[in-house]
Amino acid sequence: MFWRLVSFLLCQAFAVVVVWLLDTGSQRLTLMAFAALAGGYVWLLLDSLRAWRLLQWLRSGDTAHIPLGSGFWGELLDRVRKLVRHRDRALSDSELRLQEFLAALQASPNGVLLLDAEGRIEWFNQTAGRHFGLDASRDMLQHLGNLVRDPAFAAYYAVRDYSEDVVMQGRSSSNSVPVKLSVHMHPYGDGRSLLLSRDITALEQAEAMRRDFVANVSHEIRTPLTVLAGFVETLQSLPLNEDERHRYLELMSQQAQRMQTLVSDLLTLSRLEGSPPPPSQDWVPVQSLMAQCKRDAHDLSSVLWGVERELIFEMDAGLEIAGAVTELHSAMFNLIGNAIRYSPADKPIEVRCSALPQGGAVFSVKDQGAGIAPEHIPRLTERFYRVDRSRSRETGGTGLGLAIVKHVAQRHGAELSIESAPGKGSCFAIRFAPQRVQRPHAGSGSPLQIRGGVRA
Numbered sequence: 001m002f003w004r005l006v007s008f009l010l011c012q013a014f015a016v017v018v019v020w021l022l023d024t025g026s027q028r029l030t031l032m033a034f035a036a037l038a039g040g041y042v043w044l045l046l047d048s049l050r051a052w053r054l055l056q057w058l059r060s061g062d063t064a065h066i067p068l069g070s071g072f073w074g075e076l077l078d079r080v081r082k083l084v085r086h087r088d089r090a091l092s093d094s095e096l097r098l099q100e101f102l103a104a105l106q107a108s109p110n111g112v113l114l115l116d117a118e119g120r121i122e123w124f125n126q127t128a129g130r131h132f133g134l135d136a137s138r139d140m141l142q143h144l145g146n147l148v149r150d151p152a153f154a155a156y157y158a159v160r161d162y163s164e165d166v167v168m169q170g171r172s173s174s175n176s177v178p179v180k181l182s183v184h185m186h187p188y189g190d191g192r193s194l195l196l197s198r199d200i201t202a203l204e205q206a207e208a209m210r211r212d213f214v215a216n217v218s219h220e221i222r223t224p225l226t227v228l229a230g231f232v233e234t235l236q237s238l239p240l241n242e243d244e245r246h247r248y249l250e251l252m253s254q255q256a257q258r259m260q261t262l263v264s265d266l267l268t269l270s271r272l273e274g275s276p277p278p279p280s281q282d283w284v285p286v287q288s289l290m291a292q293c294k295r296d297a298h299d300l301s302s303v304l305w306g307v308e309r310e311l312i313f314e315m316d317a318g319l320e321i322a323g324a325v326t327e328l329h330s331a332m333f334n335l336i337g338n339a340i341r342y343s344p345a346d347k348p349i350e351v352r353c354s355a356l357p358q359g360g361a362v363f364s365v366k367d368q369g370a371g372i373a374p375e376h377i378p379r380l381t382e383r384f385y386r387v388d389r390s391r392s393r394e395t396g397g398t399g400l401g402l403a404i405v406k407h408v409a410q411r412h413g414a415e416l417s418i419e420s421a422p423g424k425g426s427c428f429a430i431r432f433a434p435q436r437v438q439r440p441h442a443g444s445g446s447p448l449q450i451r452g453g454v455r456a
C-alpha cells in the first residue's frame with residue numbers, strides 16, 4: 001500500500017518537474033498544479049487498466065493462464081492465484097477420495113443404492129444394478145418405486161417401516177434359476193435413503209435343503225418305528241403261539257436293522273462332511289480293497305438272493321490309490337451293493353479297476369439290470385432320491401448310498417460318472433486323478449482276475 005502511495009506521488013512529481021523544467025513564465029505555478037492533477041489522472045488510468053485486467057481474468061476463471069504482474073495488483077493477483085490453487089488441490093483431493101470411496105462401494109458383493117429425498121435414484125453400484133435390473137445410463141434420477149415393481153418390495157416401500165429387511169425375487173429370477181434378495185432401506189440425512197441388497201439364494205436353498213433333509217429323515221425313521229410299535233402292541237395284547245412270536249420278532253428285527261442302517265449311513269455322511277480331507281500319502285492297495293469287496297458282495301448276494309451269483313472282479317496288478325481305506329471301501333461297496341440289489345441274480349456283475357493310459361485310474365461296476373431312465377440320472381446322488389422306492393426299501397436301501405459315493409469321490413479328487421439306459425443295465429464309475437494313483441509293483445501288465453472267489 002505504501003508503494004502504491006509512493007508511485008502515485010512520484011507520478012505527480014514527475015509531471016510537475018517536467019512542467020517546471022519546460023516553462024519559466026509567470027504561469028508556471030498554475031501549470032505545475034495542473035501537471036500534478038494530470039499526473040494523478042495518468043496514474044489512475046494505468047491503475048484502473050491493471051485492475052480491469054485482473055477483473056477480466058477473474059471473470060474468465062481461467063486458472064491455467066494467470067496474467068502475472070508486479071505492485072499492488074500483482075500481489076493481489078498472486079494471492080488470489082495461491083488461494084485458487086489451494087482450493088483446486090483440495091477439490092481434486094476430495095474428488096479422488098470420492099472416487100476411491102465409490103470404487104470400494106462398486107467392489108462390494110452387496111448392492112448399494114442411494115436415493116434422494118424424493119425417492120429418485122442418485123447412484124447405485126453394479127451389484128444393485130444386477131439385483132434390480134437397473135441401467136446407469138437410463139435409470140439415474142428415476143423414481144425407484146416406478147422401476148422395482150416386486151409386490152413384496154412395493155409393500156415394504158409404501159409402508160415406510162424400515163426396521164427390518166424384506167425378501168424379494170431378484171430381477172433375473174426364473175423358475176430354473178431362482179434368485180432371492182434380502183433388501184433393507186436405511187434412511188439418513190435430510191430425507192435421503194441408503195438401500196442395501198444381498199443375494200440370499202444360497203442361504204435360502206441351504207435352509208430348504210435342511211428342511212427337506214429333516215423331513216426325509218423323520219419320514220424314513222417313522223415308518224419302521226410305526227411298524228415296530230405295532231408289533232410290540234400285538235405282542236403285548238394278543239396271546240401268540242411260538243411260531244407267530246418268532247415271526248413277529250423276525251419282522252421287528254428287520255425294522256430295527258433298517259433304522260440301524262439309516263443311522264449308520266447318516267453318521268457316515270456327517271463324518272465325511274466334518275472330517276479333514278483324506279491323506280494323500282497313505283497308499284491303499286486296490287487288490288486288498290477288491291478282495292474285501294468281493295467277500296462282502298458274496299455275503300450280500302447270499303442274503304438277498306439266496307444264491308451265489310457270478311461276480312467278475314478284474315484289476316491291474318500293483319495298483320494303489322492314495323486315501324482313506326474305510327472311505328474307499330465304503331464307496332466301492334456301495335456301487336457293488338447297488339448292482340447286486342438292482343439286477344437279477346442270474347446276470348453277471350463286472351467290477352474293474354484299471355490304470356488309465358493318461359494317468360489315474362478308473363473303478364467301475366457294470367450290471368445288466370433294468371437300467372435307469374435319463375431324467376433320473378442327474379438326481380441319483382441327491383440324498384434320499386430313489387428311482388425304485390419299493391425295491392430300495394425291500395433290499396435295505398436308505399437312499400443315501402450314492403450321496404456317500406459322490407462325497408467320497410470328491411474328497412479323493414475323483415469323479416463319479418453314471419451311464420445307464422432302461423433295459424440296458426448300468427455302469428457306475430469312479431475316476432481317480434493321476435496324483436492319487438501309483439503302480440510301484442506293477443506286474444506283467446495283464447489284468448489280475450478274481451472269479452468266483454478264485455484268483456485266476
Ligand code: ADP
Nearest residue numbers: 338339342386387388392397398399400401402
Ligand atoms: P438306495 O439305498 O436306495 O439304493 P442309492 O443312493 O444307493 O440309494 O441309490 C439311489 C437310487 O438309484 C436307488 O434307489 C435306485 O433306484 C437307483 N440305483 C442305484 N444303483 C442302481 C443300479 N445299479 N441299477 C438301477 N438303479 C440303481
